[in-house]
Amino acid sequence: MLHRVLALILVLASIAGLAGCGSTTSHYVFATLPAANEVASYREDPNSGVLTEIAGSPFPAGDGATSAVIHPSGKYLYTANPGVGENDISLFSIASDGVLTEITPRTSVAPGASDPLTMVMDPGGKYLYVANVLSNNISVFSISSSSGALSQVTGSPFPIGASPLNMAISPTGNFLYVTSGVGVSSQSSFGSILGFSVNAGSLTRISGGQTGSDGQDPTGVAIDPKGAYLYVTNKGSSSIAIFAIDATTGGLSELSGSPLNDVDQGPVAVIVDPSGDFLYVANQGSSNVATYSLSAGFPTVISDSPFASETDPTFLAIDPGKKYLFVGNQQPGTPGIQAFGNSAGSLNAIFTYATGNTPSSLVVLQ
DSSP states (O other), X not given: OHHHHHHHTSOOOOOOOOOOTTOOSOEEEEEEEGGGTEEEEEEEXXXXXXXXXXXXXXXXOSTTOOEEEEOTTSSEEEEEEOSTTXXXXXXXXXXXXXXXXXXXXXXXXXXXXXXXXXXXXXXXXXXXXXXETTTTXXXXXXXXXXXXXXXXXXXXXXXXXXXEEEEEEOTTSSEEEEEESOOOGGGTTSOEEEEEEEETTEEEEEEEEEEXXXXXXXXXXXXXXXXXXXXEEXXXXXXXXXXXXXXXXXXXXXXXXXXXXXXXXXXXXXXXXXXXXXXXXXXXXXXXXXEEEEETTEEEEOTTOOEEOSSSEEEEEEOTTSSEEEEEEOOTTSOEXXXXXXXXXXXXXXXXXXXXXXXXXXXXXX
8 A cells, every 4th residue: 555655646746837046926736634634835935945935835735636737827726635535636726825725525536446546737728637447447527617527428337458657748739658667568567657648638649658667666758858858767677768749649768778777766856857857766765866867858866965864765856947846855844845946057055944743745836
């Protein structure tokens, strides 16, 4: 049970929006706290990276609220609630001061799906994709542009034949990739990556669309901003697999030199910065974050990497201006969010914020 929950809460850290450096506009950081059924809300000072908790935070959410995504409009936040008696998605409005207000009723994934733990949204904010762990399928919801309300699309939930670990959607919204701990026949001891083409939210398996992850426990997955490369962190193998994405078919081709041995142990989460220049990896087993520069899609560790973090770094988020990196730590007894200053991939620890309860995902809004 611990392995399943830990693997699935890695997720996530999809980042909404783009912003220039030196902005005086406040950013907001939201963290899910599943044990407390809450979402914590912080104001991020864009010039210092300092977080200040919003009055009234944390805000009540559904039972076991595990992952969160933000609508591109900045108006809505969604959480997946896999708790007992829930199996649903919460919708919150986001006020200009970062205050969250839940809009009820919640949207159920039942009866065809169970245990929604991981979510991604297409870049246009039209569809929400929800990975359901116990039912081995993906629920897809269309999103109302006027209210943020969810409506399940025809054919949903879509079976995938394996329990999902994580997901990533291409910048065009045309392709969805799902990682699983179940391997293909040629790599039965490793995990796999399942690829789907997307048409109006409907999922169709890409021809030959199940690829070995070239490692065990593919818990982290990210796509570069141009949609040219897909990165998978294999926690059990301490490696990073790199794939080129065919722009027409969505098919994956592993790059020469992949998988790349990670500099440390237990890589559980990975993100690419908004410019596509750097890749960041949270190494849970070594309690640090590694930074890689990207050239033609291939990662090369930078000279002063890795950077020490608090114990059990589990997920990552970067602010829209690329000036600050946030790390969710699941340190027993003192879980929290650690802020780092970021200069050309080099990280400098700023503050650590205690969350009281263990955070499971983090999203950032301008």
